[in-house]
Structures are given as C-alpha cells and as structure tokens.
Amino acid sequence: xxxxxxxxLLLLVSxxxxxxxxxxxxxxxxxxxxxxxKIEIDGVNKVKPxxxxxxxxxxxxxxxxxxxxxxxxxxxxxxxGLDPEHPGWQTSPVYNLSLPGTSIYELMRxxxxxxxxxxxxxxxxxxxxxxxxxxxxxxxDFNEKRLNVDRNNKLNFIxxxxxxxxxxxxxxxxxxxxKTLRSQKSTNGYLANGQRxxxxxxxxxKKVGGYRNMFHLVEKxxxxxxxxxxxxxxxxxxxxxxxxxxLRYLKAIISAAYINNITLHIVISPNHARFLEVIHxxxxxxxxxxxxxxxxxxxxxxxxxxxxxxxxxxxxxxxxMYNSEDVxxxxxxxxxxxxxxxxxxxxxxxxxxxxxxLIPMKNSNEKYPNYGxxxxxxxxxxxxxxxxxxxxxxxxxHHDDYLEIKNLAIKTENWRIKTRCQQLIKNRINN
Amino acid sequence: MLxxxxxxxxxxxxxxIFVFFRIGRLGHANAALSWxxxxxxxxxxxxxxxxxxxILLSIIFNYLFGFILSKExxxxxxxxxxxxVLGVAFNIGLIGYFKYFNFFAVNANAYVGTNFSVExxxxxxxxxxxxxxxxxxxxxAYQGKTKEYNFLHYCLFVTFFPQxxxxxxxxxxxxxxxxxKKHIYIFSNRNFTIGLxxxxxxxxxxxxxxxNVAFYSTPIFDAANDGLILTFYEAWFGxxxxxxxxxxxxxxxxxxxxxxxxxxxxxxxxxxxSPYKAESIIDFWSRWHITLSRFLRDYVYIPMGGSRxxxxxxxxxxxxxxxxxxxxxxxxxxxxxWGGIHGLYLVINxxxxxxxxxxxxxxxxxxxxxTIMARSITFFIVVISWVIFRxxxxxxxxxxxxxxxxxxxxxxxxxxxNSLGGSNFSLLGVNFYYSELFNRKYFNPxxxxxxxxxxxxxxxxAPNTQQIMSRYIPALLTTKWxxxxxxxxxxxxxxxxxWSIIISFLAIISILSLTQVSEFLYFQF
Numbered sequence: 001x002x003x004x005x006x007x008x009l010l011l012l013v014s015x016x017x018x019x020x021x022x023x024x025x026x027x028x029x030x031x032x033x034x035x036x037x038k039i040e041i042d043g044v045n046k047v048k049p050x051x052x053x054x055x056x057x058x059x060x061x062x063x064x065x066x067x068x069x070x071x072x073x074x075x076x077x078x079x080x081g082l083d084p085e086h087p088g089w090q091t092s093p094v095y096n097l098s099l100p101g102t103s104i105y106e107l108m109r110x111x112x113x114x115x116x117x118x119x120x121x122x123x124x125x126x127x128x129x130x131x132x133x134x135x136x137x138x139x140x141d142f143n144e145k146r147l148n149v150d151r152n153n154k155l156n157f158i159x160x161x162x163x164x165x166x167x168x169x170x171x172x173x174x175x176x177x178x179k180t181l182r183s184q185k186s187t188n189g190y191l192a193n194g195q196r197x198x199x200x201x202x203x204x205x206k207k208v209g210g211y212r213n214m215f216h217l218v219e220k221x222x223x224x225x226x227x228x229x230x231x232x233x234x235x236x237x238x239x240x241x242x243x244x245x246x247l248r249y250l251k252a253i254i255s256a257a258y259i260n261n262i263t264l265h266i267v268i269s270p271n272h273a274r275f276l277e278v279i280h281x282x283x284x285x286x287x288x289x290x291x292x293x294x295x296x297x298x299x300x301x302x303x304x305x306x307x308x309x310x311x312x313x314x315x316x317x318x319x320x321m322y323n324s325e326d327v328x329x330x331x332x333x334x335x336x337x338x339x340x341x342x343x344x345x346x347x348x349x350x351x352x353x354x355x356x357x358l359i360p361m362k363n364s365n366e367k368y369p370n371y372g373x374x375x376x377x378x379x380x381x382x383x384x385x386x387x388x389x390x391x392x393x394x395x396x397x398h399h400d401d402y403l404e405i406k407n408l409a410i411k412t413e414n415w416r417i418k419t420r421c422q423q424l425i426k427n428r429i430n431n
Numbered sequence: 432m433l434x435x436x437x438x439x440x441x442x443x444x445x446x447x448i449f450v451f452f453r454i455g456r457l458g459h460a461n462a463a464l465s466w467x468x469x470x471x472x473x474x475x476x477x478x479x480x481x482x483x484x485x486i487l488l489s490i491i492f493n494y495l496f497g498f499i500l501s502k503e504x505x506x507x508x509x510x511x512x513x514x515x516v517l518g519v520a521f522n523i524g525l526i527g528y529f530k531y532f533n534f535f536a537v538n539a540n541a542y543v544g545t546n547f548s549v550e551x552x553x554x555x556x557x558x559x560x561x562x563x564x565x566x567x568x569x570x571x572a573y574q575g576k577t578k579e580y581n582f583l584h585y586c587l588f589v590t591f592f593p594q595x596x597x598x599x600x601x602x603x604x605x606x607x608x609x610x611x612k613k614h615i616y617i618f619s620n621r622n623f624t625i626g627l628x629x630x631x632x633x634x635x636x637x638x639x640x641x642x643n644v645a646f647y648s649t650p651i652f653d654a655a656n657d658g659l660i661l662t663f664y665e666a667w668f669g670x671x672x673x674x675x676x677x678x679x680x681x682x683x684x685x686x687x688x689x690x691x692x693x694x695x696x697x698x699x700x701x702x703x704x705s706p707y708k709a710e711s712i713i714d715f716w717s718r719w720h721i722t723l724s725r726f727l728r729d730y731v732y733i734p735m736g737g738s739r740x741x742x743x744x745x746x747x748x749x750x751x752x753x754x755x756x757x758x759x760x761x762x763x764x765x766x767x768x769w770g771g772i773h774g775l776y777l778v779i780n781x782x783x784x785x786x787x788x789x790x791x792x793x794x795x796x797x798x799x800x801x802t803i804m805a806r807s808i809t810f811f812i813v814v815i816s817w818v819i820f821r822x823x824x825x826x827x828x829x830x831x832x833x834x835x836x837x838x839x840x841x842x843x844x845x846x847x848x849n850s851l852g853g854s855n856f857s858l859l860g861v862n863f864y865y866s867e868l869f870n871r872k873y874f875n876p877x878x879x880x881x882x883x884x885x886x887x888x889x890x891x892x893a894p895n896t897q898q899i900m901s902r903y904i905p906a907l908l909t910t911k912w913x914x915x916x917x918x919x920x921x922x923x924x925x926x927x928x929x930w931s932i933i934i935s936f937l938a939i940i941s942i943l944s945l946t947q948v949s950e951f952l953y954f955q956f
Binding site: 001002004005009011012015019023033054057140141143165167174 | 437620621623624627925926927928930931932934935936938939940942943944945946947948949
C-alpha cells in the first residue's frame with residue numbers, strides 16, 4: 001500500500017511542478033502586461049492588448065525600468081494629449097505616467113513612487129476637476145503594495161517583486177498571454193513612452209456615429225457617474241472617510257517637489273466649451289470656481305512655506321478659439337481639429353500646451369498668442385469673472401448646444417433619482 | 432497567515448512539517464510538540480504579534496483554572512462553583528470586550544442615553560474560536576469529565592494552527608488523547624498523502640469556486656450597502672452567489688484544516704456535510720458548521736434545560752440559543768436577526784414535525800417530489816437568511832429583500848414588449864416594466880448564470896469531501912452520515928494514477944488562482 005501512496009505523491013508533485021514552471025516561462029516570454037520586456041516578436045507578442053486594462057500595474061513597473069527624468073502626471077486627458085518627446089523638454093527620457101480616471105491621491109502616490117527611485121527633474125502635472133472629488137473611489141487596479149514607498153515615504157521592500165507571482169503564476173496572466181497571442185492584428189493602445197495611442201480614437205468616433213454622438217456619450221457619463229460615483233452624494237472635496245480635503249494631496253506633491261528640486265509645471269487641462277456647460281448644468285459651477293481658487297492658494301502657501309518661488313499654474317480650460325471649436329452636426333461627416341470629445345483634447349492641442357509651458361515665452365508667443373492663462377493670486381478673481389462673461393457670450397452664440405446639455409442634465413437627474421438614489425437631492429440643476 | 436497564501440503553502444507548511452517529523456523521529460515527543468506550538472504561535476502572530484500575549488494569557492489562565500477545577504475539592508462545592516463562574520466570566524469578559532464592547536456602547540449610547548466612548552478595538556483573530564473551546568474545557572473540568580492534561584498538550588489543543596483561526600471548533604476530549612499517541616511523531620506517507628489531497632480539495636473550493644463566485648456577490652452587496660436600489664435580477668443573482676460563496680469559502684477552509692491536521696496524523700471533526708442538500712432546517716443545522724451546532728447544543732441549549740421542561744420552554748431555549756449563535760458570528764443587529772430567524776425556522780420545523788406526527792403517524796415514505804420540494808424550500812429560506820447575514824445594516828438588508836420579492840418591480844426585457852401588449856402592467860401587486868434587467872454593469876450576466884448553475888449542480892449532486900475520501904476515515908464525527916456512503920466506488924478516492932492527475936490539476940488551478948491581476952474596468956479613456 002505504501003508503494004501506491006509513494007507513486008501517487010511523486011506523480012502529483014511532478015505534474016504540479018512541470019505545469020507551473022511551464023506556465024511561468026510562457027507568461028514571462030509573452031509578457032502580456034508589457035512589464036518584463038525581454039523579447040518582442042512581430043506577430044507573436046508585439047501588440048499588448050492587456051496593457052491598457054492594467055495601466056496602474058504596468059506603468060508602476062515600467063517607471064522602475066525606464067527610470068525617467070521627466071514625467072507627465074495626470075489623467076487620460078494628458079495621457080492622450082501630452083507628448084513626452086516634445087522638443088521643449090529639458091530632460092530625457094520623459095515618460096507619460098498619466099493614469100486614466102485617476103484621483104489626486106493616486107497621482108500623489110505615483111509621484112512618490114516615481115521620484116523615490118529615480119532622479120526626476122521636471123514634471124508636467126495636469127490637473128482635472130474630477131480628480132479632487134473626495135467621493136471618488138480608487139481605481140480597481142490601484143495597489144499601494146507595488147509602489148516604491150508608502151504614503152509616508154517609507155521604503156517598501158517588496159515593491160519590485162510584488163507583481164511577480166500574479167503576472168507569472170496566475171490564471172489571469174495565462175488568459176492574458178493567450179489573448180495577446182490571438183490579437184496581434186490590432187494596434188497597441190499605448191506608445192512606448194506611455195502616451196496613449198490616439199490613432200484608434202477616430203475609429204471609435206466613426207463607430208458611434210460621429211463627433212456629436214461621441215460628445216453626447218461623454219457628457220452623459222459625466223452627468224450620471226463621474227461627479228457622483230455610485231453614491232448619491234455629489235462632488236465634494238472632503239473625503240467621507242477621513243473628513244479631510246483632497247487638496248492635501250496636491251500640497252504633498254508640491255512640498256515634495258520643493259524638497260527634491262523638481263520643477264513642476266501645473267496645468268489645468270483644456271476642455272471643450274461644452275464641458276463647462278456640463279459642469280454648469282450639473283450645478284457644480286461654484287465649486288468648480290472654488291477649486292481653481294484653492295489651487296492658486298495652495299501653490300502660493302506651499303511656495304511661501306518653502307521660501308522658494310511659486311510653481312507656475314496654467315489654466316487652459318477657459319474660452320478660447322480652440323475649445324470653442326464648433327461640434328459637427330449630427331451625421332455631418334467632419335472631423336474636429338482640437339478635440340475628440342468634450343473632455344479629451346487632441347495631441348495637436350497638447351503640442352500647443354507644451355510649447356507654451358516648456359518653451360520660453362518669446363518663441364511661442366507669436367504663433368499662438370494668448371493660449372492659456374498663468375494664474376496668480378492677483379488675477380484669479382478677474383480671471384474667473386472673465387470666464388463667466390465669456391460663457392454668456394458662448395451660450396448665446398451656441399444656443400442649441402446649451403439646450404442640448406440642459407435637457408440631458410434634466411433627464412439624467414431624473415433617471416438617477418428614480419433608479420439610484422433614495423434621498424432626493426434637490427435644486428441641483430440651476431436655471 | 433492564511434492557508435491560501437504563498438507564504439503558508441510554500442514556506443510555513445513545509446518547514447513546520449519537516450522540523451516536526453525530524454524532531455519526532457529522534458524520539459523527542461515533547462520537543463516536537465513544542466515546535467508545533469511555537470509554529471502555531473508564529474502562524475497566529477503573523478497577523479498581529481500584539482495579540483500573542485492575549486492568547487497566551489487566555490491559555491495560561493484557563494489551564495490553571497481547569498487544573499484546579501478538576502482536582503478533588505468537592506468538599507467545597509460552593510468554592511468550586513465560584514471558580515467555574517469566575518473562569519467562564521473571564522472568557523466571556525475577554526470576548527465581550529474585544530468583540531462586543533463597541534456594539535454594546537453604540538447601542539447603549541443611542542437608546543439608553545449613556546455616554547460610553549467608542550474607540551476602534553481591533554478584534555483579535557480567532558478569539559471567538561479559542562474562547563469557546565476553552566469554556567468547554569472549564570465546564571467539563573468542573574463536571575469531572577476531563578482527565579488531567581499536560582500543559583503542552585493543552586497549549587496545542589488551543590493553538591494547533593490548522594483549526595486555530597476558523598475552526599472546526601474542536602473538543603478537548605477528541606483532541607488531547609490524540610496528542611499522546613506515539614504514531615503521530617513518525618512521518619506517515621499515507622497520512623501525508625490523504626491530508627494533502629483533502630487540503631487541495633479545500634483549497635480549490637476556496638480559491639477557485641468561492642473566490643470566483645464572489646465576483647457576482649460582492650459588487651451587488653456593496654451597491655446595496657451604498658443605498659442603491661437593486662433590480663429584481665441583480666438582487667437574486669447577488670443573493671445566490673453569496674449563498675454559494677459562503678459555503679465554498681467556509682467548507683473549503685474547514686477541509687483545508689482537516690487536511691493539514693491529517694498531515695500530522697491528527698483527525699479533526701467534520702464541519703460541513705453538503706448543507707444545501709438538507710431537506711429541513713433541522714437537517715440543515717446538522718450539516719452546516721457542525722462543530723458550532725454541537726457546541727451550542729451541548730454548552731448552551733442543554734444547560735438551559737433543552738427539551739426537558741416542556742414544549743414552550745423548549746422553543747424558548749431554541750430561540751435563545753440561535754440568537755446567541757447569531758451574535759457569535761459578529762457584533763451587529765443583522766447577525767442577531769439572522770440568528771433570530773433561524774431560531775424561528777427551527778421552532779416552526781419542530782412544531783411542524785409534532786403536527787404531522789399527529790395527523791400522519793405512519794406516513795414515513797417520501798416521494799421524489801416530496802424531497803425536491805423539501806430541499807427547495809429549505810434552500811430558499813436559507814438564501815433569505817444569508818442576505819440578512821451579509822448586509823451591513825438592517826436597512827440595506829430590507830431593501831435587498833424587497834428587491835428580491837419584486838416589491839421594487841420586476842423588469843422585463845424589451846423584446847417581450849410587443850408580444851405582451853406593450854405597456855407596463857401589474858400582476859398580484861407586482862409591477863412589471865420594460866427596462867434593462869441589470870441596472871449597472873456589475874458583471875457579465877451570462878458568465879454569472881454559468882457559475883450559478885454550475886455551483887447549484889455541485890451543491891445538489893456532487894459528493895462532498897468526506898464522501899470522496901471515505902475509504903480512509905477523513906475526519907471525526909463522520910459515522911453519523913454512514914447512510915450517505917457513495918454507492919459508486921469509482922467516486923471514492925484512492926492513491927491511483929488517475930486520482931493523482933485529477934488532484935494535481937485541482938492543485939495547479941488553485942495555485943494559479945492564489946492571486947489575481949486586478950483589472951481596471953473603466954478603461955475606455
């Protein structure tokens with residue numbers, strides 16, 4: 001009988017070892033998440049369809065491999081729009097560390113992660129209003145354990161090996177490898193420098209039936225989800241768990257930048273004029289203005305604290321010739337020049353932004369006059385007033401756009417109250 | 432440390448086993464046991480070393496009290512009784528402070544107007560398990576049912592890592608004698624193989640079945656706890672998924688414990704016996720978390736008077752026992768209510784038995800239809816109770832159940848619109864309307880259906896671990912289920928090549944499922 005038990009055990013152990021080792025080697029070579037980067041063969045594993053669904057993991061690992069000196073930090077807006085290979089960069093290599101749908105907390109953690117192990121010198125920090133919503137939940141693939149430091153900047157010794165078991169020895173990776181093998185005819189969602197590959201966006205817009213439809217989809221998404229998330233509580237800087245404001249994460253980034261001698265260019269991302277209308281229709285205009293004021297204030301206080309000059313804060317979100325670009329009518333077969341939809345600008349506009357902030361004034365000023373406004377505590381009040389005035393001009397000249405968004409806001413509000421929320425939140429829609 | 436972690440499977444377990452048998456082979460039984468106790472403390476302290484002191488204090492205190500209680504001091508019965516009361520009070524006090532103080536404080540502050548300060552108390556791991564096991568020891572020492580045990584054996588009885596954090600709740604009378612047997616110190620290929628096989632089956636149940644079906648329950652319960660209103664289908668999918676998740680999670684964990692102990696030649700009591708095959712709620716409780724039911728019966732229900740004081744008393748005792756059993760699972764009203772409705776279920780079940788015995792005293796034959804009905808009704812009411820068990824608070828449990836009942840309407844797919852007349856309608860007070868069946872995209876409904884159906888088949892028709900392993904006496908307390916012996920011999924495990932291949936595939940899939948690569952679902956931008 002003993003003999004049978006021995007044979008059983010031997011077979012069991014050898015089966016397990018053989019299969020597990022083979023699977024690990026397979027996953028390592030196919031490298032579906034693009035983090036080992038050992039071998040890339042055309043038609044076998046060159047295209048990585050699983051990279052874009054595992055951005056937080058992949059980019060965290062890649063930063064440690066690439067060791068960039070310059071970074072672009074932001075959401076998918078800067079992910080699409082800002083080019084790490086723009087000639088204005090003073091450092092190299094530059095990596096676009098933007099994370100889709102991110103929050104200011106996650107940005108702070110990726111800032112800490114990237115600066116802890118590398119000598120980062122220059123960062124473009126592209127901020128969006130939605131990032132500062134304290135109601136926001138962290139992304140499902142965000143994980144502190146893979147970052148080089150914890151939130152108090154204490155070294156995390158397992159960060160470099162943390163993802164190894166999951167990326168080599170898991171069903172998910174095995175499936176991802178197989179999927180990679182089978183989708184070599186598509187294109188990569190990201191460029192090697194971390195920027196989003198925008199070439200597929202035109203396809204998507206075609207698929208949904210043109211630019212105006214794409215605008216509708218995104219506007220609806222913001223009105224139903226992004227400013228509320230699954231709870232019915234609307235946008236608030238204060239986090240419900242900690243009762244503290246999310247502005248403190250921006251403070252932490254700025255003060256760490258001063259300590260580590262990193263140049264920060266802080267940018268409020270551009271958005272289409274219709275996007276501002278969505279903010280307005282959602283009843284968030286006041287808090288949106290408040291947000292800009294707080295950015296100015298935070299940057300100033302941190303500069304005073306460190307005794308150094310203020311980092312520049314550029315606002316590209318106001319009304320100008322770019323973001324007031326007309327949206328093609330329904331079924332009108334025409335492409336837009338600067339925007340994919342209200343929230344994502346095209347790389348061409350990104351180039352103008354980088355021209356403005358990376359290249360000294362006189363070179364860029366002549367060709368693209370007055371793009372973006374440098375915000376200071378002196379001009380913030382008049383700046384906000386100016387935008388308010390320009391808004392009135394815009395909605396009077398684009399009455400159809402205005403009404404379209406207004407109706408969408410009312411519809412989504414009714415839908416949310418009916419299907420999602422038990423407590424009525426009244427007076428959300430301003431007139 | 433969790434059984435389903437790399438550290439446990441690839442480091443802790445091999446080292447513990449190797450050193451134990453190495454020492455054991457040299458004939459140092461006590462040294463080997465000490466090693467096992469040390470390893471168990473390490474296992475416990477991995478989570479939070481601060482509470483090592485607590486469990487140690489609890490062990491020393493209870494051992495001393497048990498030691499004194501088992502001595503012949505019967506000439507002072509009052510003294511002896513006081514010792515017992517003090518000892519039990521110590522245990523209840525410990526668990527009361529760590530597990531229930533905040534619950535008590537919050538409710539007292541809210542309803543009585545007291546002003547207890549509520550601070551976060553971290554619940555020491557396994558405190559519910561090791562306190563209960565030691566209370567049984569004290570009570571039995573008092574009643575003179577225990578022999579005198581040595582301290583090392585006693586330590587191992589409490590801390591033995593396979594059963595330490597999630598049971599089965601072992602009884603001293605079944606564990607301590609096993610530690611004195613000589614054969615456990617010699618490595619046995621046979622025990623190791625059987626243990627490993629049971630462990631792998633349990634691991635598979637936990638990390639493959641339970642963890643995967645959790646994808647369909649967790650987002651639904653999270654949404655309900657956030658105050659969202661679920662659609663009829665969402666609620667049912669979530670409730671069923673949780674019903675399976677909990678079973679495979681807990682019974683998988685119990686299997687792993689039984690398998691691990693077996694690697695050391697120790698038999699643990701069986702904890703689950705296909706509970707969803709139960710044909711009544713009484714039957715259910717003899718199959719679900721068996722060692723807890725046993726504890727509640729022997730140390731709560733029977734001491735309270737059990738069924739000896741008449742029908743009314745019996746039902747009251749039953750209710751109280753189940754309410755306490757509910758509270759044992761966690762400090763919250765949802766657990767109390769969960770215990771309460773199970774108490775009610777049991778009372779109804781017992782009353783029903785009395786009534787049917789009066790009217791149909793000889794009608795013992797059960798038809799297939801009878802069995803199907805009985806099993807379905809039992810399953811249904813158990814599902815209802817799990818919703819309460821899993822909800823964060825009573826409000827969200829209520830909302831969840833109203834969605835399940837159709838009180839929030841039942842959506843119909845738009846394709847039926849034309850054939851059914853085209854407008855929303857109401858039937859028996861339930862509103863039917865045309866809309867998305869699933870309000871938010873929590874998961875892929877087709878995948879959910881496959882998982883739920885598959886697991887439904889498993890819990891209803893597949894043999895359980897004890898049945899599969901029945902040739903080799905996998906656990907204690909299995910004799911009760913002799914009638915359930917598998918008729919088909921090929922379903923019974925034996926150390927053959929075929930079984931080795933089957934089990935190695937379960938093991939490979941389980942190890943590949945120990946971690947997941949989490950995906951970001953909002954990836955279109």
